[in-house]
Amino acid sequence: MGVKDSAISIKNLSFQYKTQENEKALNNLNLEIEKGQFVVIMGPSGAGKSTLANSLNGLIPNFIRGKYEGNVVVGEMPVKETGVSKMAKKIGLVFQDFEAQLFSTNAKLEIAFGPENFGIDREKIEEIIKDVLRVVDLESFGERHPATLSGGQKQRLAIGSVLASQPDIICMDEPTTDLDPLGKLQIFKIANNLHENEDFTLVIIEHETEEALHADRIVVMKDGKIIEDGKPKDILKKVDTYESLGLMPLQIPLFFKRAFKTEENELPLTVEDGIKLFKENNLKIDDDLYKQLLDKDIKRENGYGETVLKVSDLKHTYPGGVEVLKGIDLELKKGEFLAILGHNGSGKTTLVRHFNGLLAPTEGNVLVNGLNTRENSIYEIGKHIGYVFQNPDHQIFADTVYEEVAFSPKIRGCKEDEIKQRVKQALESVALTGYEEADPFMLSKGERQRVAVAAVLSAQPQIIILDEPTTGLDYAEQRQMMELIKKLNEEGHTIIIITHTMWVAAEYAHKVAAIRSGEIMKFGKTRDVFKEEEELLKSYLKTPHIVQMSNVLNKTVLSVDEMIQVTKKRG
Amino acid sequence: MDMFLYLDKNTIVHRLDPRTKVILLFCSFVMALMFTNPYILSAIAAIIVIYGVMGKSLANLKRIRMILIMIFLLSLVLWSLSYKGGSTQLLGPITLEGILFGVATGIKFDAMIISGMVFLSSTKMEEISLGLVKMKVPYRGAFAFSTALRLVPMIVSTSYTIIQAQSSRGLDLKSGNIFSRIKKYIPLVIPTILSVIRNTNVFAMALESKGFGYSEERSNYLNIYLKKNDYVFLSLGVLLTIGCIFIRVVGIVN
Numbered sequence: 001m002g003v004k005d006s007a008i009s010i011k012n013l014s015f016q017y018k019t020q021e022n023e024k025a026l027n028n029l030n031l032e033i034e035k036g037q038f039v040v041i042m043g044p045s046g047a048g049k050s051t052l053a054n055s056l057n058g059l060i061p062n063f064i065r066g067k068y069e070g071n072v073v074v075g076e077m078p079v080k081e082t083g084v085s086k087m088a089k090k091i092g093l094v095f096q097d098f099e100a101q102l103f104s105t106n107a108k109l110e111i112a113f114g115p116e117n118f119g120i121d122r123e124k125i126e127e128i129i130k131d132v133l134r135v136v137d138l139e140s141f142g143e144r145h146p147a148t149l150s151g152g153q154k155q156r157l158a159i160g161s162v163l164a165s166q167p168d169i170i171c172m173d174e175p176t177t178d179l180d181p182l183g184k185l186q187i188f189k190i191a192n193n194l195h196e197n198e199d200f201t202l203v204i205i206e207h208e209t210e211e212a213l214h215a216d217r218i219v220v221m222k223d224g225k226i227i228e229d230g231k232p233k234d235i236l237k238k239v240d241t242y243e244s245l246g247l248m249p250l251q252i253p254l255f256f257k258r259a260f261k262t263e264e265n266e267l268p269l270t271v272e273d274g275i276k277l278f279k280e281n282n283l284k285i286d287d288d289l290y291k292q293l294l295d296k297d298i299k300r301e302n303g304y305g306e307t308v309l310k311v312s313d314l315k316h317t318y319p320g321g322v323e324v325l326k327g328i329d330l331e332l333k334k335g336e337f338l339a340i341l342g343h344n345g346s347g348k349t350t351l352v353r354h355f356n357g358l359l360a361p362t363e364g365n366v367l368v369n370g371l372n373t374r375e376n377s378i379y380e381i382g383k384h385i386g387y388v389f390q391n392p393d394h395q396i397f398a399d400t401v402y403e404e405v406a407f408s409p410k411i412r413g414c415k416e417d418e419i420k421q422r423v424k425q426a427l428e429s430v431a432l433t434g435y436e437e438a439d440p441f442m443l444s445k446g447e448r449q450r451v452a453v454a455a456v457l458s459a460q461p462q463i464i465i466l467d468e469p470t471t472g473l474d475y476a477e478q479r480q481m482m483e484l485i486k487k488l489n490e491e492g493h494t495i496i497i498i499t500h501t502m503w504v505a506a507e508y509a510h511k512v513a514a515i516r517s518g519e520i521m522k523f524g525k526t527r528d529v530f531k532e533e534e535e536l537l538k539s540y541l542k543t544p545h546i547v548q549m550s551n552v553l554n555k556t557v558l559s560v561d562e563m564i565q566v567t568k569k570r571g
Numbered sequence: 572m573d574m575f576l577y578l579d580k581n582t583i584v585h586r587l588d589p590r591t592k593v594i595l596l597f598c599s600f601v602m603a604l605m606f607t608n609p610y611i612l613s614a615i616a617a618i619i620v621i622y623g624v625m626g627k628s629l630a631n632l633k634r635i636r637m638i639l640i641m642i643f644l645l646s647l648v649l650w651s652l653s654y655k656g657g658s659t660q661l662l663g664p665i666t667l668e669g670i671l672f673g674v675a676t677g678i679k680f681d682a683m684i685i686s687g688m689v690f691l692s693s694t695k696m697e698e699i700s701l702g703l704v705k706m707k708v709p710y711r712g713a714f715a716f717s718t719a720l721r722l723v724p725m726i727v728s729t730s731y732t733i734i735q736a737q738s739s740r741g742l743d744l745k746s747g748n749i750f751s752r753i754k755k756y757i758p759l760v761i762p763t764i765l766s767v768i769r770n771t772n773v774f775a776m777a778l779e780s781k782g783f784g785y786s787e788e789r790s791n792y793l794n795i796y797l798k799k800n801d802y803v804f805l806s807l808g809v810l811l812t813i814g815c816i817f818i819r820v821v822g823i824v825n
Contacts, residue, residue: 054776057780059776059779059780063775063776063779084779084780085779085782085783085784085785086782086785088779088780088781088782088785089782092780093776093780095773095776095777097770097773099725099770100770100771100773100774100777101773101774101777103718103721103774103777103778104696104697105577105695105696105697106579106695108792109695109697109792109793112792113781113783114781114782115790115792116789116790116791116792117781117782117783117784117785117786117789118782118785118786118790119785119786119788119789119790120790121790122790122791122792122794125790125792126792129792143579145575145577145579147575147724158777161781162780162781165781165782353735356739358735358738358739377743378738378739379738379741379743382738382739382740382741386739386740387736387739387740389732389735389736389739391732393762393765393766393769394729394732394733394736394762394766395733395736395737395740395758395762396762397757397758397759397761397762407740407758408740408741411740411741411742411743412741441765455740456739456740459740459741
């Protein structure tokens with residue numbers, strides 16, 4: 001293969017947002033991407049990934065202004081001078097927030113928007129629409145209003161609407177962050193199909209390390225610079241670098257590195273290679289050590305208290321006549337930690353909104369600490385059960401962190417001293433002591449998420465529901481958030497989380513409920529549910545690598561730490 | 572939850588050229604605003620409702636029925652109490668003329684809202700902007716107008732989520748007097764505004780990234796042109812409006 005033409009060429013690029021004083025979002029960055037490459041860009045929050053993406057089509061510096069230095073050439077066009085709308089023919093940009101980038105009345109018109117801007121005639125647009133709908137697998141959805149599509153379908157439409165201008169480079173900025181497992185899978189499928197075209201260049205910013213395996217090249221960023229750049233099989237072996245950056249390392253190499261100090265270049269990346277090495281090295285999962293794990297599970301279970309939440313034959317039908325919940329039975333004891341899994345539209349959110357009385361059952365009952373949600377107001381039920389919504393920005397409103405956290409005890413009529421005490425405790429719990437006077441809107445996403453948790457904690461509910469508490473956070477922030485929730489659980493709170501992130505459920509939840517089409521498909525101890533990998537896959541729930549590896553060995557471990565605990569040399 | 576007003580149906584009203592519908596909307600406003608007589612206003616409202624039935628848009632009217640009723644009652648009460656110059660005194664400051672004027676004003680506003688609703692229920696946003704462009708409104712202006720309409724459902728659905736989030740924290744919107752209630756809306760209004768600002772920013776970036784403003788010459792995937800039905804509806808609408816102007820000017824009714 002000869003030297004390919006350059007698709008993207010970035011020289012000494014620096015950018016400083018107007019809000020930044022000393023630090024820079026991009027700091028003297030250099031990057032060359034060849035035509036036809038599939039590049040995954042990774043990095044912790046604040047590394048400058050989105051800034052880089054927005055520099056590729058000229059949104060920076062033409063739309064988002066700031067101090068710009070250096071030179072970016074994309075598809076042989078100087079980006080800064082060319083302007084955003086003209087760059088659209090060369091490079092398509094897809095954003096994480098799929099709601100905000102769709103604006104047409106139906107999918108066809110959404111796709112037509114780009115070609116219309118370029119003055120393409122009607123017959124040709126008709127052809128483009130047909131092609132694009134096929135590529136993004138939305139052929140039967142042409143007449144549908146974008147608002148009626150699922151999250152994954154919306155994101156696919158967003159990709160389609162950008163492909164319609166027929167660029168030969170596409171850059172997606174965390175396209176799968178807000179998607180369920182099926183939605184994610186389909187986006188990667190489209191990416192892989194696009195990659196089959198040798199001249200099509202693909203740049204994806206992604207934090208799912210397992211998915212980066214399929215790329216041609218991984219670029220790792222930190223503090224506005226590129227610090228690692230190479231083939232996935234080389235980069236992904238650097239598990240220590242990944243951990244220290246706050247990125248999720250692959251579990252299989254991490255296990256061998258931690259347990260046996262295996263040399264970096266010999267580390268296996270996939271489950272298959274992991275098992276091969278495991279067997280070659282004469283390793284086994286020790287029965288006695290594994291039994292200790294199971295005993296620990298049982299001991300934990302015996303420590304639970306009385307029933308705090310009882311859901312019996314819960315059905316819910318929306319006004320349009322759609323039955324979302326088809327008879328759910330669930331019981332939760334004090335001190336349990338439950339993860340609810342399932343795809344978008346399976347009824348997870350509808351289910352948990354019954355727990356605190358936001359929704360009333362069409363049939364059946366929900367009892368919280370013995371109180372029927374039908375007979376008690378949200379205000380009453382809210383004393384027992386707190387609900388942290390997915391997006392902290394949907395609830396934060398106060399000027400200071402203190403005011404935000406004090407809101408709940410205040411409207412519940414607590415005295416000044418009591419309020420102070422509660423805010424102090426809540427902020428301690430989320431490790432935000434000292435932030436009392438900070439403006440919540442100036443904090444990072446991870447910190448805002450913690451403020452939202454503190455704001456619910458200050459009402460001192462026994463049960464806490466968290467809707468996707470790790471979405472939009474990088475790995476280090478996800479860990480921090482989950483450790484925090486674990487601590488709350490150990491202090492006696494009963495925890496319910498909704499999550500799409502399988503390793504989070506594996507490592508933290510005691511029990512798992514997998515929901516499919518309004519019914520509980522699997523419910524039980526996390527270990528027992530994750531054993532049934534095939535069943536879970538039917539709902540597109542893919543167990544983490546380390547769980548897959550242990551399942552091949554006929555045992556089920558839930559984390560790298562557990563795997564290390566139970567592994568022994570034969571003989 | 573579906574917050575969008577456009578109803579994807581194939582009716583005679585849906586098939587009309589957007590320009591026809593814009594002109595009919597304008598005619599309905601002119602007619603409604605001209606009169607203060609409750610009987611003739613009722614007749615105009617009835618015609619508008621029939622137009623709505625033809626466009627199968629009544630489902631949307633059901634969604635705003637509370638607003639329609641509130642406007643009618645509010646107008647009735649306010650005008651009954653404040654109307655000056657009525658001669659048939661009924662009770663205190665309330666006169667028969669005041670009540671009739673209140674009824675007329677209520678019908679007038681409801682008729683205009685219904686007419687607007689029928690328009691939005693039967694016309695795609697893209698058709699609205701294309702219609703405006705064909706009526707010599709600059710594309711950017713036409714697009715801005717249709718985008719403003721698009722923001723409404725976005726704001727409604729965001730605020731719906733925010734209401735749920737805040738009531739989960741104990742915000743109780745149902746109790747308290749009017750002043751304490753207004754204060755309670757702060758935790759709803761601030762996150763809503765900030766979310767909308769954030770969304771519109773991404774929206775603007777997505778627009779630019781899809782080539783918005785590439786050149787003045789833009790093609791259109793939708794094809795609109797005036798058909799037989801358009802001429803029929805336009806003639807009826809314009810004749811009706813002229814008829815109304817005539818009886819108003821001659822002074823047959825007020």
